[in-house]
Every structure is written in C-alpha cells, then in structure tokens.
Amino acid sequence: MAGMLYLVPTPIGNLGDISIRCRQTLEQADFIAAEDTRVTLKLLNHLGIKKSLVSYFEHNKAQKGDQIVGRILAGETCALVSDAGSPAISDPGEELVQQCAAAGITVCAIPGPCAVITALSISGQATGRFCFEGFLSTAKKNRRAHLESLKNEQRTMIFYEAPHKLCATLESMAEAFGPDRPISLCRELTKLHEEVIRTTLAGAMELYTQQPPKGEYVLVVAGAPVIEEPAATTVDAKDRVRELMEQGLSRKDAVKQTAQELNMPKNAVYEAALQD
Ligand code: SAM
Numbered sequence: 001m002a003g004m005l006y007l008v009p010t011p012i013g014n015l016g017d018i019s020i021r022c023r024q025t026l027e028q029a030d031f032i033a034a035e036d037t038r039v040t041l042k043l044l045n046h047l048g049i050k051k052s053l054v055s056y057f058e059h060n061k062a063q064k065g066d067q068i069v070g071r072i073l074a075g076e077t078c079a080l081v082s083d084a085g086s087p088a089i090s091d092p093g094e095e096l097v098q099q100c101a102a103a104g105i106t107v108c109a110i111p112g113p114c115a116v117i118t119a120l121s122i123s124g125q126a127t128g129r130f131c132f133e134g135f136l137s138t139a140k141k142n143r144r145a146h147l148e149s150l151k152n153e154q155r156t157m158i159f160y161e162a163p164h165k166l167c168a169t170l171e172s173m174a175e176a177f178g179p180d181r182p183i184s185l186c187r188e189l190t191k192l193h194e195e196v197i198r199t200t201l202a203g204a205m206e207l208y209t210q211q212p213p214k215g216e217y218v219l220v221v222a223g224a225p226v227i228e229e230p231a232a233t234t235v236d237a238k239d240r241v242r243e244l245m246e247q248g249l250s251r252k253d254a255v256k257q258t259a260q261e262l263n264m265p266k267n268a269v270y271e272a273a274l275q276d
Pocket of ligand 1: 013190216
C-alpha cells in the first residue's frame with residue numbers, strides 16, 4: 001500500500017507555535033523532506049526527534065521529487081517541511097503536491113504557521129476578500145508590470161518582501177497605486193521585535209529614509225477604493241424612454257426596458273417620462 005505525503009508547517013519565529021499534531025507527524029513519518037536540512041535539524045533537535053532527512057529545494061526538486069514519490073509509492077510516509085511556515089506557499093512543495101496527486105498519493109496538509117495569514121489577521125486592513133501576490137520580481141520592469149496589473153484590484157493585496165528590496169518596492173507601489181494608499185508593514189511576526197506599521201505608501205517611504213528596513217516583512221496593501229456608480233436620475237430615465245420610443249418601441253415597452261437598464265422602479269421611470 002502507498003504511503004502518504006504530509007505538509008508540515010513549522011514556526012515562523014516562535015518555536016512554541018509547533019503544534020502537537022505537527023510534532024507527532026514528524027515523529028511518525030518514515031522520513032522528512034526538508035528545504036534546508038541544517039535548519040530542520042535544529043528544529044528536530046529542539047523537539048528531541050531523530051529522523052532520516054532528505055533535502056528538497058528549488059534547485060533539486062525535479063530529481064528529488066521523483067525519488068520522494070517513488071519512496072511513498074513503495075509504502076513510506078513523508079513529512080515535507082520548509083525553513084519556516086507552510087510548505088508550498090512561496091516555498092518548495094507546490095510541484096511535489098502536484099506529482100503526488102498525479103500518482104494517486106494522498107496528501108494531507110496540517111494547518112499551522114503561515115506568514116501571509118498571520119499578517120493579514122493583524123494588519124487592520126479589510127480581510128473579507130484578499131489576494132496573495134507572493135514575492136515581486138527584483139527586475140524593476142517586471143515589478144512595475146506586476147503592480148500595474150493590480151492598479152484596480154479592490155481586494156486587499158498581500159506581498160512577501162525582503163528588507164533590502166523594501167524601499168524599491170514601496171517606490172514602485174506608490175507609482176502604481178498612488179502615495180496615499182494605506183499599507184500595513186508586518187515585520188518579525190511572532191518574534192521578540194514583532195511590529196505592525198499601519199501607514200500609507202508615502203508614510204512608509206518617509207519612515208525608511210530615516211531608518212533602514214530590518215527583518216522579515218509581509219506587506220498588506222489596501223485594495224483600490226470602490227467607486228460607486230452614481231444612481232440613475234429621472235433625467236436619464238426620461239431621455240432613455242424618449243430614445244427608445246424614437247426607435248419604435250411603445251411607451252409601455254420603453255418604460256419597461258429603461259427600468260431594467262437603469263435598475264429603477266417602473267412607476268418612477270413612467271413618471272419621469274411624463275415630465276416636461
Ligand atoms: N512558506 C512560508 C509561509 O507560509 O509563511 C513563507 C516562506 S517565504 C520563502 C519567506 C517570506 O515570508 C519572508 O521573506 C517574509 O516575507 C515572510 N515571512 C516569513 N516569516 C516571517 C515573519 N516572522 N515575519 C514577517 N514575515 C515573515
């Protein structure tokens with residue numbers, strides 16, 4: 001019988017965030033596939049777990065993926081971990097999940113630490129609808145094109161960012177979204193120096209002219225403001241009824257169609273049509 005693949009999230013800064021289930025899964029797995037075996041070894045030592053480790057990262061995933069799938073098909077259970085947070089989210093794992101799914105292997109994702117969700121919850125921005133945009137390109141042209149495509153995005157937008165790229169990113173965001181767009185800069189989440197700076201793009205740019213950005217960041221940017229369509233007026237209704245009647249519709253049909261088009265009650269359109 002085939003084994004299983006478990007996606008095991010690990011703490012993004014506070015070791016206390018490892019869950020009982022994650023710990024048990026790491027203990028019970030036949031082997032652990034890790035983004036960086038040295039980082040995972042430290043975690044395993046902290047948890048008092050001894051387990052066989054294989055590396056699975058960006059530059060060996062094509063070849064290692066096949067080996068891992070082969071071992072699981074032969075009956076072993078694999079726990080996949082990244083350096084921190086949830087595997088497969090801007091981290092290795094996406095392709096392994098696809099490979100396992102294609103091979104008919106059961107994949108189980110254990111819920112747990114994830115920087116994007118931690119940041120969104122604490123950001124103070126609207127959480128009802130959001131989109132995760134991962135890391136922006138380091139190439140200015142591609143970064144700008146990516147942000148330009150989000151200019152009219154109304155959902156809250158979430159980005160991962162490294163401190164040394166932050167100022168360039170804020171500048172590109174201010175160009176695309178305007179300097180007044182609200183942003184929450186969530187840094188060092190779950191760590192000793194956790195901080196959430198709720199400001200605007202211009203405010204953030206100003207802040208980092210005084211002090212260099214430090215630590216790991218998630219940027220939570222407000223979506224574009226919703227522009228309400230002005231409600232149709234009686235003048236619009238009267239003009240539309242006249243236009244439709246000139247095209248040959250009876251008054252009754254013109255009123256009916258106008259009411260539908262302008263989303264107005266039929267009697268209001270009728271009254272508007274009768275006005276001088
Ligand atoms: N898979 C991970 C997750 O789901 O949390 C994310 C891995 S990605 C390679 C690393 C990025 O996540 C960092 O560059 C930063 O943007 C964000 N990040 C990770 N830990 C963080 C923390 N403690 N505080 C703020 N951002 C963090």
